[in-house]
Amino acid sequence: MDFGPYLLLASLEGLVTAAVLSLTALGLSLVFGVMRIVNVAHGEFFMLGAVLAWAIATPIAGNPALGFALAMVCSPLVVGAMALLSERLVLRRLKYEPEATIVATIGMLYIIQQLALTFYGPDARAVQAPFDWRIQFPWFGYSGYKLSVVGASITLMLLTWLVLARTRIGLMLRATQYDGETAQAFGIPIDRVYCGVFAVGAMLAAVAAVLIVPIQQAHYLMGLDPLLLSFIVVIIGGLGSLKGTVVAAVVIGMSDGIISVFFSPTLAKILATLLVAMVLVYRPQGLFGKAVR
């Protein structure tokens, strides 16, 4: 294959990675932005979404689209409920103290991972894609499902943006993010905002995971990579900045796809993690964010 088509293929793959990553990172970013806490168990909510998608879709006979649709609805709901529960039982008791919260979410990471291993097992399993079209380019055919993942992601991102920018809920979130105490004084139920945001953040990760399982198999250890990549995206995009998160997700997703075609993926990851550390130290507002204060 010539260089041009090769690059096109790599870009398409990158676009799919970016689409899934944007959703996952958006969840992390939302939680960090509004609640000022880092959820290390975020990747496990992603994994849980994928594993549940398999558990829900597989027993459904007949058209694969049916099982997939059911998984798309139920899996995020279950994950959201679990996030809600852990928020009530653990995070709220810690008063969202940042360092204690990180340690607690690390604990949650281990718990979720082990439960998945116990009940789901060590195997990697795929979910059948809801449809099986191929789009024929002059040089190669490309999965229509993968492109629809990009479309779904863009739709969801727009929806999130609309909610944040145009609705009362969005206004409450922005007020809480800006100044929690004042927001509370103005009668915003901070407590409910927090648990809602935490649940929605986890659900975004679960949706991303359901979208990915027809492409990439569900496995109990699959949460670590999305967690690290989301960290990278959120940090480089600027902590808590929605726009920055999307831009960074596209940049990282695309470059991850393209770089891993040409370079060793391990080397690419090493460079990416070092870059993130440096950004956090020398430019904490992110590469695309403006300086705060």
Next chain:
Amino acid sequence: MTPADTTKRVLMLHAGVIAALFLAQFVLPEYHHGVLARVMVLAAYATGYTLLFGYTGLLSLGHAMFFAAGLYGAGLTVYHLGWSPPAGFGAGIAAGLVLSVMVGFVALRTTGVAFMIVTMMLAQAVYLASLYFGEWTRGDEGIVLTQAMRTFEIAGATIDLSLPDERFNAALILYACSLLICLAVVRAPLGRVMVAIRENEDRTRMLGYDTFQAKLMALALSGTLSAAAGASYALLFGYAGSTFASIHYSIYPLLWVLLGGAATTLGPLIGTLAITYMIDVTSGFTSAYLLLVGVMLVLLVLWSPNGLLGALRDRKLAWLP
């Protein structure tokens, strides 16, 4: 109680603990003899960790990189260059010192959550590097040091670190040194400044202390002790693999220290011992030991952030260091 009395009690307690560990080798059955040797090496790692986390208040999520620096510093030089175990041990310590100073200059520009994430990312880079240079490290599979590589002569005596007795006593020497260094530091002026930084860094600066320098010293000390434990692990157990650089090995010392008591000298040993045996016992009927780790972390953070010895110090024994 006068300060002199306190000093006497503290010294006697620590000497007593070391003596008890020494005597344990004569009474313990073979299996527990081996477990305790491993616990002492890991407790030395946890002791290094608590200097930074417990006393200075800096929560690192990346200490596995220092442990791994020691592990590979010793493992690779012995395996590939044919260095003797003492030389390899020195190489491991040197690697830990260099790495911790470098990490300190970068990571200590941040505080709180950012410090946690930066250390985690840097450790992840080290872990990935251990996979990337698989030609030398053999990645996850790891390198195995043979009995011959772990044998050396000193003052006419031949010491084979693969033998249980030699291994136990080498582990004991390592742990005793780490414990005494930790004790000396926390009772020295530096220790007082470390605690002050944990309590209120701005105020400490306004008392004339260069807090960056003090934190850098605490990190270098903590990283080097961790590396010494890593180097010992490679030499005593004859194995160096990427697992030890993974995020889990950054979390374990946090868990051990949280359980035993964060700002206590003996807490790391108690925590390491307790968790090791808990995992050992539960592994009899379930492989789900990570569940135990997770549940313990959550429960400790929720109910007992000061750990076992911390609670004891708060209630009864205020003189505990």
Next chain:
Amino acid sequence: MAALEPLLTTRSLSRRFGGLQAVANVDFQVQRGEIRAIIGPNGAGKTTLVSLVCGRIPASEGTIVFEGEDITGLPAHTRVLRGIAYTFQITSVFANLTCHDNVALAVQRTLLSKQRWGRLDRHALTAEVMAALERVGIADLAAVPAGKLSYGHQRLLEVAMGLALNPRLLILDEPTQGLSDAEIASFCDLVRTIAEEATILLIEHNMHVVMSLAHAITVMNNGAILAEGDPASISANADVQQAYLGG
């Protein structure tokens, strides 16, 4: 007689926070041995000015000269070693440490700076800690955790920590805030004895304290110096009355 070189001089010292000019072009001098009070309405820039002097915040423009040397670029901890001690407006003693350990941190700093690589002499440490606590009158509380002290005692502990640094310039930021009248009276006596060895820069709202202690008063308003002079001339100054009463 030629005027002695002032202990502290600032030249066109400025500090901006975003668009806000907290301290603007301040030329300010403190003479050796005096008790200087800085007064002014809230937000006048008093705390910002002394924070610039002690190095807690960097200056946007201008220079600070202490003992004839330019210290503008020095970090806060180095300025402490040169003899500038700051006691915090909001009491920030180490709540979990005992009074003894709080003061020991300050004493240790001065002992270690005298003998760079020597061992810390524990007896000298204890003696100096107790002396500092004695001076402010809370020696009997040495073993009590600072967080358990009454508010007034915490303020005294702050002063003891400042004293233990052997400062040439002791900056007291609203030291009498929250103290009872009896405590204020004995506090004023304490400040007078400290003034025998150190120059004192005092931010204070209580005009009674200012008038009874200060040798000279600087009045600030909107980040600039409005008036300066001895207590009598300041209390007669029309501008000052305007700033306090009319502004």
